[in-house]
Amino acid sequence: MSEFVGTFLGVSYGLSALTWSLGILVQTMPVPRKEIRVWGPCLMMDSVVSLFALGSVNLVQILMRWVSEMVSQSIGSPFNNPSIAMATVLSQLTMLDTALLLLISAVSVTVVLAPVASALSSMFSHALTWVTTAIVLWLIAQWIITLLPEVWVAAYTLGIVFFAIPFRIGRKLGTLLMASSIVLAIGFPLMPFMAIWLEGNFAYENSLRPLQDLLSQVRRNPLAIVELIATLPSILGNLLVAVIISLVIFPFAYIFVLSVLTKSLSNVLGGATSGPSLSSFTIAPARELSSLSGGG
Amino acid sequence: MPIQQLIQQIAWATTMVSLISTGVFALSYGIGYLLRGAPIPFREWKEYGQGLVTDAIKSAFMAMLYSSVIALISWIITIIASAA
Numbered sequence: 001m002s003e004f005v006g007t008f009l010g011v012s013y014g015l016s017a018l019t020w021s022l023g024i025l026v027q028t029m030p031v032p033r034k035e036i037r038v039w040g041p042c043l044m045m046d047s048v049v050s051l052f053a054l055g056s057v058n059l060v061q062i063l064m065r066w067v068s069e070m071v072s073q074s075i076g077s078p079f080n081n082p083s084i085a086m087a088t089v090l091s092q093l094t095m096l097d098t099a100l101l102l103l104i105s106a107v108s109v110t111v112v113l114a115p116v117a118s119a120l121s122s123m124f125s126h127a128l129t130w131v132t133t134a135i136v137l138w139l140i141a142q143w144i145i146t147l148l149p150e151v152w153v154a155a156y157t158l159g160i161v162f163f164a165i166p167f168r169i170g171r172k173l174g175t176l177l178m179a180s181s182i183v184l185a186i187g188f189p190l191m192p193f194m195a196i197w198l199e200g201n202f203a204y205e206n207s208l209r210p211l212q213d214l215l216s217q218v219r220r221n222p223l224a225i226v227e228l229i230a231t232l233p234s235i236l237g238n239l240l241v242a243v244i245i246s247l248v249i250f251p252f253a254y255i256f257v258l259s260v261l262t263k264s265l266s267n268v269l270g271g272a273t274s275g276p277s278l279s280s281f282t283i284a285p286a287r288e289l290s291s292l293s294g295g296g
Numbered sequence: 297m298p299i300q301q302l303i304q305q306i307a308w309a310t311t312m313v314s315l316i317s318t319g320v321f322a323l324s325y326g327i328g329y330l331l332r333g334a335p336i337p338f339r340e341w342k343e344y345g346q347g348l349v350t351d352a353i354k355s356a357f358m359a360m361l362y363s364s365v366i367a368l369i370s371w372i373i374t375i376i377a378s379a380a
Contacts, residue, residue, distance in 0.1 A: 007299045014306035020362055021313040028317060028355035030324045030348055044358065051366060055373035062377065 008157035012054055015164035020047035022166050043166060049270070050164035053178070057156060064186050071190055085192035086142045092199075093138065093247055096240075097131045100124050127244075134248040138192075141251065145189050155181035168273070175271030176262070183262045191254055195246050202242035207235045317359060324352040 020043070027040025104124060108117035159177030162170030214231060217224040266272075331345025 007303075010303050011299065011306065014303050014310065017362070018306055018310040018313065020365075021310050021317060021359075024355045024359050025313055025317040025320060027358075028320050028324050028352050030320075030327050032344075040355075048365060048369070051369050052373070055369055058377055059373065 004154045005157050008154065008161050009054060009057075012050060012157065012160040012164040015161065015166070016047045016050045016054065019043050019050070019164060019166040023047060039167070046166075046168065047164075050160060053160045053163060057153060060156065060182055064182070067186050068190065071193070082145055082189045082192055083142075085196055086138065086145070089192050089195055089247055090135065090138055090142070092243060093131060093135045096243060096247075097128065097135065100128050100131065130248050131244075134251060137251050138247075141188065141191055144184070145191075148185055148188060152181040152185040163270075171273070172266075172271045175266040175269040178269055179265035179271070180262045183258055183265060187254075187258045187261070191251065194254065195250050198250055199242055199246035202246060203239055206238035206242060211235050314359065317355065321352045321356045321359075324348045324355075328352060 023040050023043030023046075025040075026037065026043060029037065031037060104117060104121045107120055108114065155177050159174045159179075159181065161174070162177060163174030165171075165174075210231065214224065214228045218228055325348070328345045328348030328350075331341050332349065334341070334345075336342075
């Protein structure tokens with residue numbers, strides 16, 4: 001992969017030099033057309049920006065490390081490594097999937113409970129589909145997280161190659177590649193941490209804290225065990241909701257947020273600009289010639 | 297097309313464009329002085345000639361500055377990286 005990175009850096013360096021030369025050529029051409037001459041300073045500026053992007057690969061790595069450390073510290077996750085967090089997520093989802101399947105199959109075995117089994121299977125079939133989809137999504141995410149450290153630099157430098165093509169031909173694709181590689185490299189490894197953090201918060205607030213309160217009440221007053229038994233189903237339900245929200249719904253929402261961030265960053269890097277505006281640059285001869293033609 | 301060949305072609309195109317630019321500087325500079333010195337009673341044409349001369353000098357200066365621009369950018373990036 002480092003071979004590709006070196007090649008892409010070489011190509012983008014050459015394209016930046018070509019863009020600079022073209023900018024000088026266009027600026028110095030004795031052509032009395034403002035819309036052509038305005039490309040001169042624009043091309044030179046694009047060349048400088050792509051040279052900055054070329055040099056910023058190390059800076060992006062530093063930024064990535066800083067953001068990851070900052071988020072990990074603020075979350076306070078007990079996991080140091082995304083693969084351990086991912087293994088926890090996958091084991092929980094697999095257990096949920098297996099529990100749902102076992103419940104339906106166990107009820108289906110008894111002939112007396114066959115109507116209940118059919119009702120349960122119709123109730124849980126959607127849940128099963130979503131949990132299985134979430135498992136597939138998390139497995140894809142795990143594969144991407146494993147590949148990302150090698151791939152993102154290549155994608156970023158390929159983005160710079162497209163960005164450095166003269167006359168802004170590949171600018172949109174280039175900025176999209178650069179933005180997506182940065183956002184994915186920073187955001188994707190944080191996904192399992194965030195899911196577990198969210199799950200911990202939801203589960204603690206809705207299930208574990210009421211359970212702790214009830215247990216302390218039972219220690220003081222043994223008759224409160226009736227209340228504990230009565231609230232146990234709702235506590236279990238809340239626990240299940242926490243797992244489903246943080247491990248099944250959250251990844252889809254997180255990927256959506258990452259795609260919105262990628263689009264915004266791509267626009268910030270210059271993907272939204274199409275060409276130079278005539279009002280932003282003033283070139284003396286063109287202005288004079290336009291007044292000349294206007295004056296007759 | 298092999299990548300090395302592509303890089304060589306880009307380098308060749310850059311050299312050609314730079315050479316053409318050098319010719320165009322001279323042409324613009326000449327046309328500019330021609331217009332400036334021509335015995336024509338239109339002030340706008342003379343101003344346009346002066347603009348061409350200015351642009352030719354500016355572009356020649358920018359062409360020489362490319363290596364300095366690269367050095368400046370790498371210096372700025374080194375400072376930012378060492379500060380981070």
